[in-house]
Amino acid sequence: MGYTVALGLPALRARIARMYGERHGVDVNPERVVVTPGSSGAFILSFTALFDTGARVGIGAPGYPSYRQILKALDLCPVDIPAREEARYQLQPADLMGQKLDGLLMASPSNPTGTMLSRDELAALMGWAESEGAAFISDEIYHGIEYEARAVTALEVSDTCHVINSFSKYYSMTGWRVGWMVVPEAQVRAVERIAQNMFICPPHAAQVAALAAMDCETELQENLAQYAKNRQMMLEGLPKAGFDRIAPPDGAFYVYADVSDWTDDSVSFAKEVLEKAGVAVTPGLDFDPIRGAQTLRFSYARATADIEEGLARLTAFMAGRDRRTNRKG
Numbered sequence: 030m031g032y033t034v035a036l037g038l039p040a041l042r043a044r045i046a047r048m049y050g051e052r053h054g055v056d057v058n059p060e061r062v063v064v065t066p067g068s069s070g071a072f073i074l075s076f077t078a079l080f081d082t083g084a085r086v087g088i089g090a091p092g093y094p095s096y097r098q099i100l101k102a103l104d105l106c107p108v109d110i111p112a113r114e115e116a117r118y119q120l121q122p123a124d125l126m127g128q129k130l131d132g133l134l135m136a137s138p139s140n141p142t143g144t145m146l147s148r149d150e151l152a153a154l155m156g157w158a159e160s161e162g163a164a165f166i167s168d169e170i171y172h173g174i175e176y177e178a179r180a181v182t183a184l185e186v187s188d189t190c191h192v193i194n195s196f197s198k199y200y201s202m203t204g205w206r207v208g209w210m211v212v213p214e215a216q217v218r219a220v221e222r223i224a225q226n227m228f229i230c231p232p233h234a235a236q237v238a239a240l241a242a243m244d245c246e247t248e249l250q251e252n253l254a255q256y257a258k259n260r261q262m263m264l265e266g267l268p269k270a271g272f273d274r275i276a277p278p279d280g281a282f283y284v285y286a287d288v289s290d291w292t293d294d295s296v297s298f299a300k301e302v303l304e305k306a307g308v309a310v311t312p313g314l315d316f317d318p319i320r321g322a323q324t325l326r327f328s329y330a331r332a333t334a335d336i337e338e339g340l341a342r343l344t345a346f347m348a349g350r351d352r353r354t355n356r357k358g
Contacts, residue, residue: 030233035225036217037064037209038233041240045209048243052173055184061211063220064239066231068170068195068208072099073227075191075210078219079164080105084131089120091285091316091324093140093168109318117144117276118285122157133158136168138180141316141326142285143171143278148181155186165190170208171281173199173249176257180280189213196235198281200242201252207235256282259329259336266340267327271347282330285313289323290352299325306346308339 036042039059046059065071072095080086082104088096090109100107108130112118119142120135135154137146146154151167158165167183167190183190195208208231212220224230242249263284264277274287292298295312302308313324329336 030237033064033230033233033236035221035228035230037062037231038236038240041236042209044240044243049182049184049211052179053182053185055182057184057211058214061214061217063210063212063217063224064231064236065208065210065224066228067197067206068168068193069095069099070206070224070228070231071193071195071208071210072096073103074220074223075166075193075212076100076103076105077223077227078212078216079166079191080131085129086132086134087120087125087128087130087163088134089118089136089139090319091118091139091141091313091321093136094315096134111317111319114276114287118142119144119146119150120154121150122153125154125157130158130161130163132164132166134166134168136170138171138174138278138280140171140281141283141311141313142276143281143283144276145175145178145180145279147178148185151181151183152186155183155190159187159189167192169193170195171198174253174256174282175280176260176278178279184211191216196239196242199249199253200239200245201249202235202239202242205232205235205238207231207239255333256329258333259331260284262333262336262340263327263329266344270340270344271350271352272325272327272343282328284327284329285316286325286327287323288325291347291350292353293322295322295325302343302346306342308342308346 042062043059045062046057049055049057085106087108089112097107112120172180192211196202272286299310299312311326313321
C-alpha cells in the first residue's frame with residue numbers, strides 16, 4: 030500500500046477532528062491531529078517533543094504502568110503521586126502541592142480504576158499545571174466507553190495541552206496499532222519531524238480501517254451496551270464475593286478493589302485466584318508500586334457469560350474465608 034505522510038491520512042485526520050465537534054462541541058483544526066502507531070507511539074512523540082532529559086513528569090498512582098516505563102526509557106523521571114481512595118483514585122490539585130514538575134499526565138477514564146474527572150476537576154488540574162509552567166498531557170484512550178456521564182476532553186478546557194487517544198478501546202481495534210494525538214498548532218512541526226524519523230508513518234491499512242470504524246456507530250453502541258451490562262454484574266457480584274471496597278467505574282472496563290481485608294500480597298493472592306479458581310485478576314503493584322500490594326484490578330472486557338462464570342468462581346473461591354483482623358493502612 031505504500032507509506033502515508035508521517036502525520037497520517039488527511040481524510041482520517043479530518044474525520045477525527047470532526048468527531049470532536051460532534052461529541053464534545055469543540056472545533057479542532059485537522060492540521061493539529063497526528064495519527065500515530067497506537068497510543069504508545071503518541072506517548073513517545075509527546076514526551077520527546079515536550080521534555081528534555083531528566084524532566085520530572087507527574088503521574089497519578091494507581092496508573093497505567095507503561096507511562097512509567099516509557100518515561101524511564103526516554104531518560105525522563107516519572108513522579109508517582111498517590112491519588113486518594115476518597116477521591117476515587119483521581120488526583121486533585123491539593124495532592125500536587127509542593128511538587129516541582131515539568132509535566133503532568135492524567136487519564137480519564139483511568140486504567141486501572143475506570144473513574145473519570147469532571148470538567149471542573151480537569152480544569153483545576155490543568156490550571157495548576159499552567160500556573161507551574163508544566164505541560165499537561167491528557168490520556169483519553171477510554172473515551173466513548175462511558176456509562177452515566179460523558180467523558181470530558183481536555184480540549185474543552187484549553188488548546189495548550191496534548192491529548193492522546195486510540196482506536197483500540199471504543200473502536201475495538203486492539204492490535205491494529207493506530208492511535209492519534211491533538212497538539213497545539215505551534216508544536217505540530219516538531220512532532221512531525223520526530224514521527225518521520227521514529228516511525229515513518231502509522232500502518233497504512235490500519236488507518237484505512239480506522240476511518241471506516243468511525244462510522245460504525247450501531248456496532249460501537251452495541252459493544253457499549255455489552256460493557257454496561259457486564260459492569261452492572263461486576264458491581265453487584267464483586268461485593269457478594271467479598272470485594273466490597275471498590276470505586277465504581279465511570280468508564281472503561283475495569284474495577285479496582287482494595288483487598289487489604291484479605292491480603293498484603295496482591296501478587297500471591299492473584300496467583301492463588303488463578304490457580305484455584307481459574308480467574309485471571311491483575312495485582313495492583315502493576316499500577317501502584319507503593320500501595321498496590323493491597324489492591325487488585327478486575328476486567329470485564331469479555332462476553333457476559335464469561336463474566337457471570339468468573340463471578341461465580343470468585344464467590345466460590347472466597348466462601349468461608351475470614352477477613353484479616355490485622356489489616357494495615
